[in-house]
Amino acid sequence: MYHTYNQSGYENTPIPDENDVFKLVSRIPDFTSVYTHWGLGDYIKKAPTAGKPCPKNPGKKTSTKFRFRKGWEQSGRWHHNDIDSGASQGPIEFAKWYFGIGDDIDAAMEVLNAAGIEFTDLRGTGYQPQTTLNPITQTPLTDEQIAARKVEEYEEAKQKVISIAKAWQGGLEISHPVARDLLDKHLQIRGFPAGHVDRMPRHIRVNMNLCYHQSFRSENKNAFYAGWIIPVAGPDGKRITIHRHFMQKDTGAIVPEEKRKLMMGSPWDLPPGSHLEYDKPLVFNLENGDKAVQYNLGEGAETMEAVRIIMDEPVQPMISTGLLQNFIPKPEDIEGIKPENVLIDFWIDKDSPDPNDSLGRGPGEIAADRAIERLSNLGYNCAKNVPPLEIPVGKKGVDWLNAYLQYPLEELRQSLVN
Numbered sequence: 124m125y126h127t128y129n130q131s132g133y134e135n136t137p138i139p140d141e142n143d144v145f146k147l148v149s150r151i152p153d154f155t156s157v158y159t160h161w162g163l164g165d166y167i168k169k170a171p172t173a174g175k176p177c178p179k180n181p182g183k184k185t186s187t188k189f190r191f192r193k194g195w196e197q198s199g200r201w202h203h204n205d206i207d208s209g210a211s212q213g214p215i216e217f218a219k220w221y222f223g224i225g226d227d228i229d230a231a232m233e234v235l236n237a238a239g240i241e242f243t244d245l246r247g248t249g250y251q252p253q254t255t256l257n258p259i260t261q262t263p264l265t266d267e268q269i270a271a272r273k274v275e276e277y278e279e280a281k282q283k284v285i286s287i288a289k290a291w292q293g294g295l296e297i298s299h300p301v302a303r304d305l306l307d308k309h310l311q312i313r314g315f316p317a318g319h320v321d322r323m324p325r326h327i328r329v330n331m332n333l334c335y336h337q338s339f340r341s342e343n344k345n346a347f348y349a350g351w352i353i354p355v356a357g358p359d360g361k362r363i364t365i366h367r368h369f370m371q372k373d374t375g376a377i378v379p380e381e382k383r384k385l386m387m388g389s390p391w392d393l394p395p396g397s398h399l400e401y402d403k404p405l406v407f408n409l410e411n412g413d414k415a416v417q418y419n420l421g422e423g424a425e426t427m428e429a430v431r432i433i434m435d436e437p438v439q440p441m442i443s444t445g446l447l448q449n450f451i452p453k454p455e456d457i458e459g460i461k462p463e464n465v466l467i468d469f470w471i472d473k474d475s476p477d478p479n480d481s482l483g484r485g486p487g488e489i490a491a492d493r494a495i496e497r498l499s500n501l502g503y504n505c506a507k508n509v510p511p512l513e514i515p516v517g518k519k520g521v522d523w524l525n526a527y528l529q530y531p532l533e534e535l536r537q538s539l540v541n
Contacts, residue, residue, distance in 0.1 A: 142243050144231040145215075150263035151238045154199035154214060158191075160237040160254060161221065171195065172338060177203065179221055187341045187381070194279070197272060199234075204339075204382050205519070207443035211388065222253040223479040280390035287364050287387050294328030294352050302329035306351050309375030313425055314528045315432075322431060324401055328352050333367055339382060348378050353424060355386060355442065358396025358451055364389045366399060366442055368424065384423065386442065395449035399424065402437035404456055415464035416457055421523065422447055422472055422487060429527040430470045433535055444490035450498070462502030469495065469507045474520035485520060511538060 141147075151157065158167060166175050172195070174187025182188075192200040192211055199214035206212065206220065218230040229250060235242045236252040239260035244250045264272070295302035297320060306329050307320040333350040337343045349372040354362045364387045369378045377383060401424075405417040419438045421427045427438035441447040447469070457465050474485025484492070488509070495505040510526040526535060 142245055144228060144235060144242055147240055147242055147263060148215060148231050148234050148238075150269065151199070151214075151234070151240065152261055152264050152268070153196055154238075155196055156239070156261065157199065157214060157234060157237040158217075161217075166191070173343065174338075174341060177205075187339075190338060193338075207445045210386060210393075210443055210445065218253075224253070283364075283388050283390040287390070290330055290333060290367075290387060291328065291352065291354070291365055293332070294330040296325070297323065297327050297329060297351070298325060299329075301331075305329055305331075305349060305370070305372075305375050307375075309351070309370045310428075312374075312376060314524065315428065319428065319432075323428065324353075326354070326400065330367075331372060333369065335369060335378070335380060335385075339385065340380065346378075346380070348372060349375075353440075354400040355389075355393070356398060356400045357394055358453075360400075360453070362400065363391070363393060363397065366424075393446065396451035397446055398450070399440045399442055401427075401439050404439070404452075405437050406456075406460075409464065413464055414460050415466060416452075416460055418450075418452065418465075418467045419470060420447060420450055420467060421470035423522065423524075426472065426522040426524050427470065429522075429524040433523070433527060433532065433539070444486045447487070448490035448493050450494055452503070463504055465503040467495075467498060467503055467505045469505065470523050471507060471509060472520050472522040473510045473512065473514060475514060487520070508539065511535075 155167060158164075163178055166178065166189075171191040172193055174190045176182055176186040177188045188204045190202065192198065192202060195201060199217070200211050201217060202211050203220075212220075214234045215227060215230045218224055218233040219227070222230075222233065224230045224233060228246070232242060232244065232250045233253055237254065240263060297303050297306055303320055306327075307317065310319050311317055329349060329351050331349045332347055333352075335346040335348055337345050340346065348369040350367045350369040352365045352367050355364045355366055356362050366384065366386045368384050369380065370376065370383075371378060407415055407417070409415050417436060419427065419430055419434060419436055420441055421430060421438070422441055422443060424440040427440040430436075431438045441450060450467075452465060452467075469491040471491045472485070472487040474487050476483040476485055477489060480489060488507070491507050495507060498505050508523075510521050510523055512521045512526055512529065514521055530538075
């Protein structure tokens with residue numbers, strides 16, 4: 124929508140398809156020239172779906188943090204191990220990250236500019252492209268071509284649903300002695316007390332033979348590990364995919380991979396409000412008799428299991444900074460509760476500073492601050508807890524599991540009271 128003015132004041136007017144920058148991006152026929160225009164030609168020439176160094180901060184030549192996803196030519200999709208836990212990203216997200224663009228519309232215009240597709244900036248803000256090279260001009264897809272692609276996407280989504288269901292159905296509930304024993308071994312290796320597995324949600328499962336896909340490995344060969352798996356649900360509570368925490372089959376030891384935690388490819392994009400299916404929030408009565416609800420939010424499940432011990436309260440892992448930033452309380456959880464009695468504590472990871480952030484914050488803190496601003500405007504009572512640790516040299520960050528392991532429990536609890 125955009126704004127026009129008549130005698131009664133401003134009103135919203137539907138944007139014509141030919142001027143809708145997001146719809147125009149969806150009509151780009153081939154993203155090869157887009158990423159080439161952005162300087163990723165070398166990434167595309169040889170095995171684009173194989174791991175490559177980060178295009179923004181390359182680091183070691185042997186790094187495999189970044190890769191294009193299967194079908195990237197049509198979808199423009201890619202992932203980076205350090206961004207949203209390796210979740211699939213699109214071309215607009217790439218433009219925002221790569222160029223430090225803060226606005227979705229500006230990022231969409233950058234994509235269209237790189238694709239050589241004409242567009243109009245209806246806001247009249249004088250959009251300035253990030254690159255000045257002459258792009259290869261493309262013709263947007265027709266409705267018929269888009270329809271054909273949607274059929275392909277449907278078939279691909281169907282296969283993903285089958286794979287997700289197979290991985291979930293092949294898992295053992297953690298009440299099963301084999302599953303419980305292996306997960307408890309793993310948690311003890313991670314620093315949790317023996318028996319902590321019995322405090323975790325009962326619907327979590329352990330699959331003894333999960334595929335770790337070659338696209339996430341430096342060697343182009345699948346590996347197979349055990350893993351504890353958690354459903355990922357949309358804002359309506361319906362399950363969409365699963366999140367996997369890999370571990371060795373016999374010992375529960377940490378796997379020799381760059382990423383131990385990976386979400387299975389989602390059959391469709393995760394909408395805002397998606398989350399790990401985990402605990403129900405704590406509902407209690409205040410001294411004045413009013414009902415209140417307490418949320419404890421963070422990124423990783425292991426981090427939040429440490430928070431469970433610290434606070435002795437239910438927890439809600441959100442997997443990634445993107446989902447953390449878009450947290451939405453479920454209507455049924457806050458029904459009949461005053462907004463000021465909706466208590467939301469963010470237990471953030473302390474990450475290395477984002478070079479584009481003027482406040483020197485890391486991605487986790489940026490995501491939490493954005494969520495706090497949005498939720499506070501709705502009247503909710505929000506707080507942010509940062510681990511009381513410095514980031515060790517050579518490390519990307521610290522979290523509340525690190526804090527739990529380094530501080531006596533009562534000292535940690537007392538520091539939170541103060």
